[in-house]
Amino acid sequence: MLSSLLSPKTCADCRMCCSFEAYHVMDTPVFTADMKERISALSPDAVFIPKAHGFIFRPDKFDAEHMFTCPALTDSGCLFGKNKPFECSIWPFLIMDVNGRRAVTISPLCTELFSRPLSELVSFLRGGLAGSIFAYADAHPDSVRPYYPNCPVLIFENRE
Ligand code: SF4
Known part of the structure; x- marks a missing residue:
């Protein structure tokens, strides 16, 4: 992905x-x-x-x-x-619960992507992956992790 x-x-x-x-x-x-x-x-x-x-x-x-x-x-x-578990296929992106709102965050452990411009990552997620991640979270609520403060939020879910 x-x-x-x-x-x-x-x-x-x-x-x-x-x-x-x-x-x-x-x-x-x-x-x-x-x-x-x-x-x-x-x-x-x-x-x-x-x-x-x-x-x-x-x-x-x-x-x-x-x-x-x-x-x-x-x-x-x-x-x-190429048929990895979903969590692996999207890593270092993670889905987290941030004060009751679902968000896609990024792990700092992937130094390659963590060093990219924020705009590049957000644009990529907006291109479709964020929607796939939130849909997966709908089907698998246990995949939503508690927020880790060292993982910056890239996109909040828009439920409107
Ligand atoms: S953690 Fe690594 S080896 Fe294990 S399933 Fe995911 S991508 Fe494959």
Whole structure:
């Protein structure tokens, strides 16, 4: 979804979004039952926890910096290619509840997009992605995270 903003090479060289801090377990992607089966075939030791509209993985191996890696990450990139979980396909954009209003924010962890002009990011979201994100949130309310103050708001939802 972000291919016109982020080149595949930029993401392949980084992979930051496929590792998670120990206290951000609930921010990991949500997999469908089919995705869970594909990951289990690749990583038989992977353990999953049911979440509202699918499954998240249970982290069990942390590195020295208390980070854990998604079991769908392979040597050649994400197991799901262009068909990633929705949360992954829009990252570093996030949907958050900001004082009762839904908004699309951006994670500072993606230094590539975080360094772009705000106008470029907002224009891209207004081109259609923001609508897709809010529609996804309508169907999956559990995907809306509490607001993190370090994630700037790019667009508030317009419900009028
Ligand atoms: S599902 Fe794919 S893109 Fe998402 S965190 Fe796992 S490896 Fe990364």
